[in-house]
Amino acid sequence: MFRAHQRAVFAYFLRIVGNRQDAEELTQETFVRACGAAVRFRGDAKVSTWLFGIGRRVLLEAVRAGLFERHSEVDEQTHARADDPDERMDLERALASLGAGDREVLVMVDMLGFEPIEVAGIVGITPETFRVRLHRARARLREAYGR
Amino acid sequence: MSDQPPLDLRALADVDAPEMIHEALRRFRRKILVRSVWVVLAAVAVVVLLWARTPTTLAERVDQASRAIEAHPVWHAQGATVALDRVASLGDGRLGFHFVVIGKGLVTLRMSGQVASEDEGWANRYVEIDRPAHGYPTLAIIVGEQRTSFSLGLGSGVTQAVWRL
Secondary structure, X not given: OXXXXXXXXXXXXXXXXXXXXXXXXXXXXXXXXXXXXXXXOOOOOOHHHHHHHHHHHHHHHHHHOOXXXXXXXXXHHHOOOOOOHHHHHHHHHHHHOOOHHHHXXXXXXXXXXXXXXXXXXXXXXXXXXXXXXXXXXXXXXXXXXXX | OOOOOOOOOHHHHOOOOOOOHHHXXXXXXXXXXXXXXXXXXXXXXXXXXXXXXXXXXXXXXXXXXXXXXXOOOEEEEOOEEEEEEEEEEEEOOEEEEEEEEEOOOOEEEEEOOEEOEOOOOOXXXXXXXXXXXXXXXXXXXXXXXXXXXXXXXXXXXXXXXXHHX
16 A cells, blocks of 8 residues: 555655655655554545645654755756656756745645645645645746746 | 646656655564553553552551551550550551550560561551451550550540541
């Protein structure tokens, strides 16, 4: 079950924190906690929603611990494997130039394919508020991307 | 809201993810192990603390008993003064008495066939007896060869609540 979500969780952290080392650490910590919480998982949410909820708490704790202060530069090794490297790199740069909040909603919805209502639940805000946040993040990404 | 479709970011999810589940499971097991060790250590510490606090001597059992009565009748015999300080219920129908003895030479206390101990210094005497089923026990104060007995019944100064402990 965990293995099926490993890449998505890692990609989520990689796009938010911007470097592989921290993304690996956060992914591991997420799965460590998921192991402990698995017995309490009642199955009333999708596994991915439950797992990303844990991941987000791990991320917030890392933010409070000053993770983003340590790494302000985006790691060169974060680049996705892509058929069109230039375009993908531009997209990555545009995404990386946004604030963490914008990156998170875009990563969850437009990169990982979560439904906005699911992410609203994970983030802990109303779907309406989330839609506004998503709309603004998309506009900022488009502006940063320049197309 | 904008009518423009969102930029397609799905390709950015296609990253080389290293194997992390195995390491996560290893860390989880280590975490559980460490936590278990702490729980066991904490349990052992609690048991040790409880054991250390459990009164063992008669003096400790009488002094630390929760059901007890402070009673202070005083008896004089052959130049010795004996005061009853505390009577405690020791459970299983047993009563513990703490006497304070002031006197020169060897002063022995005997109660219901039991000789008082000397656990806590020369002036303190402790004795444990069965709660009397009927009547009242007798306190014998023996100084040298002289023996004087007192009934601990009505008029002795020992409150009747002692026998209901």
